[in-house]
Amino acid sequence: MCPQNPAAPTDGAAARAAELRELLERYNYRYHALDDPEVPDAEYDRLMLELRAIESQFPQLIVPDSPTMRVGAAPIAAFGAVKHRAAMLSLDNAFSEEEVRDFDRRIRERLAHGDAIRYTAEPKLDGLAISARYENGIFVQGATRGDGETGEDITQNLRTIKALPLKLRAADAPRVIEVRGEVFMPLAGFRRFNEEASARGEKTFINPRNAAAGSLRQLDPRMTAARPLDLFIYGIGVIEGGELPPYHSETLQELRRLGFKICPQSKVVESVEGCLAYYREMAVARASLPYQIDGVVYKVDDVRLQRRLGFISRAPRWAVAHKFPAEEALTVVRGIEFQVGRTGALTPVARLEPAFVGGVTVSNATLHNMDELTRKDVRVGDTVVIRRAGDVIPEVARVLPERRVDGAQLVTLPSECPICGSPVLREGDQAVARCSGGRRCAAQRKGEIQHFASRRAMDIQGLGDKLVEQLVDGGWIQTPADLFSLQAEQLATLERMGERSAQKLCDAIEGAKHTTLPRFLYALGIRDVGEATALALAQYFPELAQLRRAGQEEIQRVPDVGPVVAKQVAAYFADTENAAMVDRLLAAGITWPDSPPLHAGGSQRDKTFVLTGTLESLTREEATEAIVQRGGKVSAGVSKKTSYVVAGAEAGSKLKKAEQLGIPILDEAAFLELLKKV
Numbered sequence: 001m002c003p004q005n006p007a008a009p010t011d012g013a014a015a016r017a018a019e020l021r022e023l024l025e026r027y028n029y030r031y032h033a034l035d036d037p038e039v040p041d042a043e044y045d046r047l048m049l050e051l052r053a054i055e056s057q058f059p060q061l062i063v064p065d066s067p068t069m070r071v072g073a074a075p076i077a078a079f080g081a082v083k084h085r086a087a088m089l090s091l092d093n094a095f096s097e098e099e100v101r102d103f104d105r106r107i108r109e110r111l112a113h114g115d116a117i118r119y120t121a122e123p124k125l126d127g128l129a130i131s132a133r134y135e136n137g138i139f140v141q142g143a144t145r146g147d148g149e150t151g152e153d154i155t156q157n158l159r160t161i162k163a164l165p166l167k168l169r170a171a172d173a174p175r176v177i178e179v180r181g182e183v184f185m186p187l188a189g190f191r192r193f194n195e196e197a198s199a200r201g202e203k204t205f206i207n208p209r210n211a212a213a214g215s216l217r218q219l220d221p222r223m224t225a226a227r228p229l230d231l232f233i234y235g236i237g238v239i240e241g242g243e244l245p246p247y248h249s250e251t252l253q254e255l256r257r258l259g260f261k262i263c264p265q266s267k268v269v270e271s272v273e274g275c276l277a278y279y280r281e282m283a284v285a286r287a288s289l290p291y292q293i294d295g296v297v298y299k300v301d302d303v304r305l306q307r308r309l310g311f312i313s314r315a316p317r318w319a320v321a322h323k324f325p326a327e328e329a330l331t332v333v334r335g336i337e338f339q340v341g342r343t344g345a346l347t348p349v350a351r352l353e354p355a356f357v358g359g360v361t362v363s364n365a366t367l368h369n370m371d372e373l374t375r376k377d378v379r380v381g382d383t384v385v386i387r388r389a390g391d392v393i394p395e396v397a398r399v400l401p402e403r404r405v406d407g408a409q410l411v412t413l414p415s416e417c418p419i420c421g422s423p424v425l426r427e428g429d430q431a432v433a434r435c436s437g438g439r440r441c442a443a444q445r446k447g448e449i450q451h452f453a454s455r456r457a458m459d460i461q462g463l464g465d466k467l468v469e470q471l472v473d474g475g476w477i478q479t480p481a482d483l484f485s486l487q488a489e490q491l492a493t494l495e496r497m498g499e500r501s502a503q504k505l506c507d508a509i510e511g512a513k514h515t516t517l518p519r520f521l522y523a524l525g526i527r528d529v530g531e532a533t534a535l536a537l538a539q540y541f542p543e544l545a546q547l548r549r550a551g552q553e554e555i556q557r558v559p560d561v562g563p564v565v566a567k568q569v570a571a572y573f574a575d576t577e578n579a580a581m582v583d584r585l586l587a588a589g590i591t592w593p594d595s596p597p598l599h600a601g602g603s604q605r606d607k608t609f610v611l612t613g614t615l616e617s618l619t620r621e622e623a624t625e626a627i628v629q630r631g632g633k634v635s636a637g638v639s640k641k642t643s644y645v646v647a648g649a650e651a652g653s654k655l656k657k658a659e660q661l662g663i664p665i666l667d668e669a670a671f672l673e674l675l676k677k678v
């Protein structure tokens with residue numbers, strides 16, 4: 001610790017410390033980022049010792065970006081939250097060549113692009129996504145991905161990873177830059193770590209991914225420092241006072257120049273054929289790579305095209321992860337049972353002899369639906385191949401008929417719900433069979449409330465699935481609306497619930513009342529309404545009352561909403577039981593800001609657009625997305641609150657109304673100009 005009244009540092013000491021830092025950073029960069037060491041390890045260690053000695057004599061000389069600061073700061077009680085300034089997205093997956101070709105075709109169609117697309121192909125690293133922020137060239141904050149919007153502050157832990165520069169190498173670095181990448185544990189380090197841990201009789205890690213995640217989420221950074229972690233940076237999230245290069249491949253080079261470690265296997269490829277060739281190459285190379293990968297990622301190289309393609313939900317349209325085949329294992333089916341979900345859907349689930357696959361023990365696997373069960377002809381007693389891909393739910397891939405035992409039992413669809421006894425129905429030729437009990441069925445009641453409380457819906461912390469089950473089974477609650485009348489004293493009488501956690505839960509329920517309209521719509525759990533649809537509905541109907549009044553036809557006008565979904569939505573609100581529940585939720589005090597602050601900070605923040613007529617270069621859906629991405633919203637009707645009316649060819653009555661009200665009217669060129677500002 002700091003000595004009392006330390007002596008003032010001499011000029012010589014300050015200069016030498018600066019010199020040592022520069023040398024150490026340079027050697028560190030050559031060693032970790034470029035994999036091209038300049039001096040022997042012993043020389044590096046000697047310089048580090050010298051710097052430490054100076055800094056302990058003159059603690060005033062310590063700066064946060066000193067190489068000595070990598071050893072790990074003091075432990076903390078909990079991670080703080082970091083709101084990402086630009087959302088950290090995820091990737092859609094492709095599991096076959098066909099799906100990759102579809103991905104490429106969709107891109108070319110959307111862009112009306114005759115020529116082949118150029119992609120950057122990169123390994124999909126199996127670790128943990130992180131964001132690192134630099135201000136004036138100095139590393140100031142590190143965060144996990146979390147839910148994409150908010151992550152955990154792991155600044156002190158990231159600091160210990162030598163592949164992360166504490167200071168950018170270029171004098172012309174942007175004023176602010178947030179880079180995105182993957183922290184992973186190289187295989188050699190992983191094996192060594194596990195050997196040592198088991199020799200000490202300590203817990204080992206199941207796979208390198210868990211090892212990386214576990215190491216990074218240590219509250220004691222000194223523990224992180226002791227783990228052999230590495231890091232590749234693969235993108236830029238935020239840049240201020242600098243330009244993003246026009247091609248992703250150039251961004252990678254630029255990142256390397258700034259001092260980051262870039263995956264050496266990244267490569268520019270031409271067209272979908274180039275992607276598939278890369279995939280085959282990496283499938284072979286995989287076994288000899290020093291780190292674990294679970295697939296490859298293709299990204300449209302041209303950043304202008306990326307912008308035109310945009311995002312859907314939380315994944316970019318311009319990138320896809322092409323996953324390697326899932327891991328498989330053999331096991332025996334002990335039984336087949338039916339689970340009832342929140343929409344009443346009956347899912348056949350195989351209860352299995354526990355098997356180890358893809359790094360975890362699996363004892364249940366989904367059979368999806370009756371058609372799948374029949375097609376695969378899975379029977380109780382059968383030996384089956386189970387498959388697990390990454391975080392995906394394990395499934396029964398196929399039966400080994402040659403191993404079928406005599407008397408292997410067929411399982412048929414029950415005619416009554418196993419939970420509530422209501423008739424099980426199959427609508428038309430649909431594969432899904434459903435319990436017709438609605439909220440009379442405890443499984444559906446539980447499912448509805450669990451979904452309502454879930455993280456991406458109302459996000460009621462502390463209200464997990466088990467607790468909901470307990471509350472429903474105990475007859476305490478029947479619908480999501482009942483949550484808001486729960487009392488802490490009442491909850492405290494529950495098994496395994498103390499007074500403090502009961503109060504905490506009540507506070508969380510109270511806090512969840514402040515939400516956004518898209519979240520609320522998603523939380524209702526209307527069949528087929530996922531987050532993207534909920535967002536589209538909320539953009540189109542900024543007032544819930546409008547949506548509740550709207551019929552199927554009007555709902556169908558919402559971009560991306562087809563007749564089937566529109567019918568579900570209209571039917572949901574027309575149902576008196578649902579309507580009463582929504583009324584109760586609103587009466588309980590659920591509120592949201594008028595315009596949901598979805599993308600606060602965009603150039604069109606707080607602006608309301610009305611689209612009319614046909615645009616040449618964008619579909620209505622694309623225009624809506626471009627606006628939403630920039631923080632604006634799109635509304636159906638023109639009013640005094642409208643900021644702009646975008647008028648394409650054959651614009652109709654909305655254009656007239658805009659003229660009457662004196663609302664600014666943008667033609668396509670002016671609109672595109674406006675969109676240049678992100």
Ligand code: IVH
Nearest residue numbers: 089090091122123124125128129234297316
């Ligand atoms: S790009 C906008 N590139 O995969 C694109 N992600 O499923 C965002 N990952 O959370 C991600 N290697 O943890 C990208 N070369 C790579 C990657 C990669 C691994 C992970 C990352 C991300 C997840 C998305």
